[in-house]
Amino acid sequence: WADLQSLNASTMIAHCDYWMERLGWIGNFDAAVEGRLPDDRRGREFSDSDVYKLLEAMAWELGRQANSDLEQRYSAIVARIARVQEADGYLNTMFGRPGQAPRYSDLEWGHELYCYGHLMQAAVARARTAGEDELVRIARRAADHVCEVFGEGGIESVCGHAEIEPALIEFGRLLGEQRYVDQARLFLERRGTQVLEDIEFGRQYFQDDVTVRDAEVLRGHAVRATYLLAGAIDLAIEDDDDELLSAAERQMRRTLARRTYITGGMGSHHEGESFGADFELPSERAYSETCAGIGSIMANHRLLLATGDSFFADQVERALFNVVATSPSEDGRSFFYTNTLHRSAPGVVAAADEVSPRAAASLRAPWFAVSCCPTNVARTVASLGAYVAMSDGQAVYLAQYVAGEVSAETEGGEVILDVDTSYPSEGVISFTVTSAPSGGAELVLRVPGWAGGATVQVDGEASSADPGWARIARRLTVGDRVVLTLPMATRVSRADQRIDGLRNQVAFERGPVVLCVERLASEEFAVDDLRVAGEPRDTVDGPVLPVRAVTHHDAEWPFGAAVGASPSVEASVFEVPLIPYHRWGNRGPSTMRVWMPVG
């Protein structure tokens, strides 16, 4: 995390800024003021939202550490946006001017409310880290406008892309504006009642098929579905609505049990960027959009807060290490939009200086025609601090483990911990109390579901800790040290037998990190030429896997009585490295598998 946050601060945020300035997505706001729209409009209909996501990333990053250049840049962009907002609060560079489609004339695809949602999320980030400023005022005017236009007696519809729902609630909660929450409730209750037009992908694409209260599982466009669920959980908490919360929890639990990749990735279909049927999780062409991983984190983190079940924190961690961390390249200048679990032929390196027209670029690309993911990664990474710890007033719960200082408010006062760890490289995490209220601090540590055999050491005495929450038996005072040790041996995982694409295959995990076999195009044997020939072995250089090479023989027709027996398997066994899945694709064209065939 720390590395990813540094990379974000040093490179990723500036990279997004560079591309959106270069492509004129930020310039759209200037063009609006100068009367050059629609002629000079650049980017897709939702490009404003990427500018807002960049501002959100900047706001969180500025909250993490001061940076006067970044502060200046942030303010300059906000000033350019401010000039575009109309007197009634409307703000969008795509609609409403002469030559443009009228405001709210295309709720299915226009993304106007979606853009406001990201504007409000940016404002939330700013208000939380620096207080109310120009951006917060812009967002407030937009929120007021939305309540005016889409409130009772107004347009009785919703946006084709959920996002304003959680944003209105978070923004309203922060500002104490109950009517924003009320507006979100209207949106959440309308969706699913077929208020949007039917489309080729079906109404489930934008979750307008069944209400969020009645749905059994996430379906349709995975980003839309997870964002919507995040809003539903927020509303359930605001309204103390147990029925809605349990509907949301039921949907996420079934989605995790039946529609999620081992990486935490969501979405099996390229077409419609959507969830597949239950257990339809083929590795090849897994869509697993980076943004859907982020949506999953948003929803799972809220379920963690709402239910207290550490299982949801496990899922946040899984998606962070295996989806969000997979997207950016090691240099922070290119991104995966989709995250396949199997590449059978080496991919193509994207040009460093060109926009990729395709979301499904073979390797990471610097920017996309639809470029939601880079800015989403930037804002998520900058805000990671928010996922680390929580408090129920009494105890401090550590949900995620990252080196650094953690502070949390309890009823007794502030608790500050110094966390020392190289997790997930190693499994030892030590906590030293540097500040505690006079009555001491209660500490509760998450033991991940995979971490059977974990131990907690307090006062030099170790005791075993089962997966779930491990509560430290005594109250801690300044200077106390607790050490959590998670078992980091490489694990072999199998899949539910209903997943056809994973029969007779195994995957490997180490701590929260999913591993993979990657073979550079220049190396002997592609991944599909290898078969698992034993248990993985941990070495000082990382885990290795014993494999055998196979030679496939092409039949003129690949189906028949004798075909299954065709490959020749070599007798000799050799070892190949198992690398973190999130690090694949950084060394040039390669083949890669997360799930490896056995025998």
Add this chain to the structure above:
Amino acid sequence: WADLQSLNASTMIAHCDYWMERLGWIGNFDAAVEGRLPDDRRGREFSDSDVYKLLEAMAWELGRQANSDLEQRYSAIVARIARVQEADGYLNTMFGRPGQAPRYSDLEWGHELYCYGHLMQAAVARARTAGEDELVRIARRAADHVCEVFGEGGIESVCGHAEIEPALIEFGRLLGEQRYVDQARLFLERRGTQVLEDIEFGRQYFQDDVTVRDAEVLRGHAVRATYLLAGAIDLAIEDDDDELLSAAERQMRRTLARRTYITGGMGSHHEGESFGADFELPSERAYSETCAGIGSIMANHRLLLATGDSFFADQVERALFNVVATSPSEDGRSFFYTNTLHRSAPGVVAAADEVSPRAAASLRAPWFAVSCCPTNVARTVASLGAYVAMSDGQAVYLAQYVAGEVSAETEGGEVILDVDTSYPSEGVISFTVTSAPSGGAELVLRVPGWAGGATVQVDGEASSADPGWARIARRLTVGDRVVLTLPMATRVSRADQRIDGLRNQVAFERGPVVLCVERLASEEFAVDDLRVAGEPRDTVDGPVLPVRAVTHHDAEWPFGAAVGASPSVEASVFEVPLIPYHRWGNRGPSTMRVWMPVG
């Protein structure tokens, strides 16, 4: 076949006619004449082509058997089209009028040349079965116009959807117009040199990534790819171009060995309706568009004629029985657009009176917003007679087996055979010579690749016949009878181990027909609850499969060390029917699998 042809004559052709009249696709031609375009334009940009495909179906059907009502209807539609053709031969209801985009301004997506292609194919059908008429003259003017506009010195580009290439060659061959062939050559040589714009799906979508001469395998949009290959084979034959022929053969052989479903279906991706990578053939959501099956038949039949290899006739048969025959419902009033090999949840019955917005309707639908498949099935079924026999001047080759009269020209004179069979229900096919030249007739019979153990009986004496061509040893005269017996026991097939989605699964075939397990929503056990528990057994009511039921237990997270062992398998074995895949989905919502898990 005979049943399908009767259904086509009685229902399918009229069904297509009804829907295109109702939706105004035929009416677009009237609207053009009456100056009501673009306001009254209905359907997608390529809807003209479906009217031409309907005419082609009518023309073949009229050639098969006279029908004065159908003849009248055919002529009426042709008359309505004739009025729209402009003085220079241009003919399209979507482009070129005030308020419409200019002619040829969108070659990537406009489909103007594609529509001409289907116009010419309809004209070929008419000219072959009835001689030159108004439709043939319209097509001739269009072809002249295309040569004018896209010839040397004209627009140096191609159509985003291949089709005019084989059409120009077949039409030119028929009329003796070499310049149509020359124009097709220009199109075939241009494509692959990046003459079209790059698009989100990549230039391979319309095969503009690599020339047809250099390509190694079919890729991109499967219908486009197969139609283009058909044109390339036609050109190779016209030009006596062995290099081009071998390029085409190489591509088809690799496509059959690595990118084709056991049904003969082509295309793994819903997105882009395209081929996947080698061995990327998941059963769930197999796209296998009906039209791609037809394109495969077009290309394989041409390869059969060009190379004489009966392997390609096997592929024609496979796609006919398992893709084309699967599309229409038993009543001929609804169609599959895509042909999945696995349905894990019962599908939704499409409304009988509504256009389905989605190609991937769960069950067959009466009509689609993009409705290429119903008219394509109709024209293919009406023309099936053309696939049955061929002659090399000396011998008559029987490539497909269907009851009826077969006539073929040889250098000695006409050969007529009476074919008596209920193939593929049974494996006995008997041929009686009813007319033969004075020197007798040479007969060669195709023994399909799956038919090891076949026998041929001549003069009451049986001898074994290996897969491939079985040449009857002596010349036959009138009254001679030959009986081919193909083994029809149900076969168990496995898949190449590189196909991840098919590991540890088997499929069942009987003769050329792929079988499946179908479970109605009302029956106990869905297909995913069954495991193969023995060999299939042939009974008088058809083949049955011994299975065991399994009970799956949902884990909160479906991956882990112990997960793979989760389902409980019941001890008792029972039998379920194996039905022809092409008959599934005719009895209401159901689950279905072609590939069944073992153990």
